[in-house]
Amino acid sequence: MEATKNHFFNDMGVMLGRSMRHIFRSMDTIITVTITPIAMMLLFVYVLGGAIQAGTDNYVNYLLPGILLMAIASGIAYTAYRLFMDVQGGIFGRFQSMPIAHSAILWGHVLTSLVSNAISVVVIILVALIMGFRSSAGIMSWLVVAGILAMFTLALTWVAAIAGLSAKSIDGASAFSYPIIFLPFISSAFVPTASMPFVVRVFAENQPVTSIVEAIRALLSCQPVGNNIWVALVWCLVIMIVAYLFAIKAYKRRV
Amino acid sequence: MEKAIKVKGLQKSYKKLHVLKGVDFEVEKGSIFALLGSNGAGKTTVVKILTTLLKQDSGTATVNGFDVVLKPVNVRQSISLTGQFAAVDGVLTGRENLIMIARLRHLKNPSQLADDLLKRFNLTDAADRRVATYSGGMSRRLDLAMSLIGKPQIIFLDEPTTGLDPEGRIEVWKFVKELADGGTTVFLTTQYLDEAEQLADQIAILHEGRIIVSGTLAELKKLFPPVKVEYIEKQPRLEEIFLAIIGKREEK
Numbered sequence: 135m136e137a138t139k140n141h142f143f144n145d146m147g148v149m150l151g152r153s154m155r156h157i158f159r160s161m162d163t164i165i166t167v168t169i170t171p172i173a174m175m176l177l178f179v180y181v182l183g184g185a186i187q188a189g190t191d192n193y194v195n196y197l198l199p200g201i202l203l204m205a206i207a208s209g210i211a212y213t214a215y216r217l218f219m220d221v222q223g224g225i226f227g228r229f230q231s232m233p234i235a236h237s238a239i240l241w242g243h244v245l246t247s248l249v250s251n252a253i254s255v256v257v258i259i260l261v262a263l264i265m266g267f268r269s270s271a272g273i274m275s276w277l278v279v280a281g282i283l284a285m286f287t288l289a290l291t292w293v294a295a296i297a298g299l300s301a302k303s304i305d306g307a308s309a310f311s312y313p314i315i316f317l318p319f320i321s322s323a324f325v326p327t328a329s330m331p332f333v334v335r336v337f338a339e340n341q342p343v344t345s346i347v348e349a350i351r352a353l354l355s356c357q358p359v360g361n362n363i364w365v366a367l368v369w370c371l372v373i374m375i376v377a378y379l380f381a382i383k384a385y386k387r388r389v
Numbered sequence: 390m391e392k393a394i395k396v397k398g399l400q401k402s403y404k405k406l407h408v409l410k411g412v413d414f415e416v417e418k419g420s421i422f423a424l425l426g427s428n429g430a431g432k433t434t435v436v437k438i439l440t441t442l443l444k445q446d447s448g449t450a451t452v453n454g455f456d457v458v459l460k461p462v463n464v465r466q467s468i469s470l471t472g473q474f475a476a477v478d479g480v481l482t483g484r485e486n487l488i489m490i491a492r493l494r495h496l497k498n499p500s501q502l503a504d505d506l507l508k509r510f511n512l513t514d515a516a517d518r519r520v521a522t523y524s525g526g527m528s529r530r531l532d533l534a535m536s537l538i539g540k541p542q543i544i545f546l547d548e549p550t551t552g553l554d555p556e557g558r559i560e561v562w563k564f565v566k567e568l569a570d571g572g573t574t575v576f577l578t579t580q581y582l583d584e585a586e587q588l589a590d591q592i593a594i595l596h597e598g599r600i601i602v603s604g605t606l607a608e609l610k611k612l613f614p615p616v617k618v619e620y621i622e623k624q625p626r627l628e629e630i631f632l633a634i635i636g637k638r639e640e641k
Contacts, residue, residue: 141495148492156480159519224476228535231440231545233465234493 142235149242150249153216157250163212168254171205172261178324179265186325194267198259199350200323203343204315205258206251206287210294211311213247217298218307221388240295240385247291248284255283275353282363285370286346290314292377299384317343342369393418393543393574394439398448401434408434410598411448416591421565421575423589425582430595432578433473436547439576440470453542469541473548475528476535479521483512483531486520487538494539506534510564526557533564544568546577550584555628556635562587 157163175197178186183193190196220226229239259267271279294311301307318324320334321343327335338344345365352359394416401409408431416422426432437443439452441461450457453467470476478486484503491499507513510530520528529549536544546565550558565588569575579585585592586606593603602609625633 144495145493148489152478152481152489155485159480223479224472224474224532225478227437227440227442227472228470228476228490229493230442231465231468231470232490232493233462 142238145234145238146241146245149238150245153243153246154249156216157212157246163250164254167205167209167212167250168257170208171201171254171258174204175201175258175262175265187329188325192266192268194262194265195269195355196351197324198262198267199347199354200318200321200343201262202255202258202283202350203286203323203346204318205254206283207290207311207314207317209251209254210247210287210290210314211308212250213243213291214294214298214301214307214310215304216246217243217295218301218304221299226388240381243295243298244288244291247294248287251287252284269354270356271354275356278363279350279353282346282350282366282370285367285374289370289374289377292374292381295381296377296384299381299388317341318347321347323347342366342373345369391418392416393420393453394422394576395451396435396439396448397450399435399438399445399450400447401431401438401443401445408598409445412595412598412600414593414600414603416574416576418574419569419572420590421569421577421588422591422593423585424576424578424593424595425580425585426578426595427580431598432595433547435595436470436545436576436578440468440545441465442470467541468543468545469536469539470545471532471536471547471549473551475525475532477520477523477528477531480519482517482519483507483523484516486531486535490535490538496539502538506537510534525553526560529553529557529561530564533561537568541573543574543576546575548578548580550579550581555631558584559632 175194178197179194183197186193188196226239230236293314297310298307320338321327321341322338323343327338327344330338345362346369349359349362349366351357352362392415394414396412396414399409399412400407412431412435414422414424424432424435434443438445439450439457441457441464444458452464455463455467457464478489481489484500484507487503487506488499491502496502503516504513507516510533512527512530512534515523515527520531523531533546533549536546549565550561553561562584565575565577569590575588577584577588589606591603591605592609593600595601602612
């Protein structure tokens with residue numbers, strides 16, 4: 135056992151290198167994960183934005199946090215896809231029958247998800263800057279934003295792991311992400327919740343995306359964050375822990 | 390003779406389906422052992438249990454002297470598995486696949502090792518192409534090359550020639566024989582009777598959850614003595630014709 139533990143970081147590094155190659159070699163991954171949210175941002179800012187009353191003179195600033203969450207939600211669908219492909223092909227069995235740290239196999243995928251989502255978030259922020267996004271937030275606020283986004287990515291990655299490990303078909307492996315991609319629409323990501331009908335508003339104000347979006351928006355515009363950040367963190371933590379437990383269960387069932 | 394694998398009373402059910410109902414067999418060190426059986430007989434289940442991918446419901450199995458349930462890490466250090474579907478990464482190149490496995494086995498000088506194996510398995514020209522572009526035979530060769538990394542004492546080949554063309558099959562057979570000559574124990578499953586006949590020192594037939602016969606080919610043949618000797622003209626088999634023609638083409 136000792137031997138495999140000592141190699142955990144080496145093994146995980148090999149796994150990370152492998153799936154990062156997968157990402158950089160499939161253009162469609164990069165396109166779907168960054169171009170789609172950027173297109174949404176263009177659409178909302180330049181087509182719909184003029185008619186939206188968000189109570190702000192810079193709609194890009196208002197919109198960006200929600201766009202980032204959408205990008206992450208579509209990014210993790212590929213984690214599910216990659217896991218599913220590994221399990222379906224023989225490579226998963228080969229890894230499992232080798233004297234390597236088994237947790238490294240899953241963590242390699244999780245780390246890949248973090249790194250690739252970080253890349254697409256940075257790309258989207260750069261495009262937003264060109265479109266007029268401005269923030270006076272200091273380095274600390276940016277670090278907190280990065281932390282929240284990382285937590286959100288981790289939480290959804292473990293949800294993706296459940297889908298990837300237990301799906302019966304390739305469509306099933308990524309279909310779970312559509313409702314998650316859709317969640318920002320029923321939140322304060324694009325428009326303030328005040329204009330929504332009562333039932334929708336109650337849902338929008340109490341679902342995780344709203345608190346995460348509000349927290350990030352407040353941090354980037356140097357407003358007081360209030361409770362939102364704690365609500366956001368609790369949501370992420372709870373989703374992460376529950377999803378992690380189910381993912382491990384699904385993983386054991388596969389082995 | 391020392392035993393590389395010992396299996397006793399192995400049972401396994403998937404929900405209501407009782408796949409293995411008490412499987413017993415032993416494999417001698419350095420031999421080629423063929424587990425025969427029709428589709429769904431449970432051959433892959435046996436392989437999965439022996440390679441620590443699956444836990445049996447009851448019975449014991451030791452591989453290289455280590456119990457598969459109690460000492461899985463030792464078992465994994467002694468073996469390598471080539472599954473039913475080529476266990477290669479299609480997005481990576483052939484060389485990258487080999488280097489990845491060498492790094493996961495914590496070996497020194499992975500690229501040198503990869504180059505040697507590429508040469509040995511006749512893949513040097515395709516080394517830097519993505520494996521997704523390989524033919525079935527090439528993927529299988531890479532698959533086998535990956536299984537040899539780290540010099541495991543026992544190699545499991547689950548239906549290694551399913552889906553290969555006749556040339557590919559003969560290539561695989563050649564490598565299996567070379568491996569056994571080098572002292573590696575080979576455990577293979579197959580549904581092709583001629584494959585077992587060509588390769589195996591010992592044959593066991595898995596049927597309805599149990600090993601119904603096992604022994605050397607000579608022993609099995611004794612069970613069915615020829616009733617009557619007849620002389621007939623030997624017709625070339627289609628495979629022989631095919632290979633003869635292909636061989637001539639390549640010589641030109």
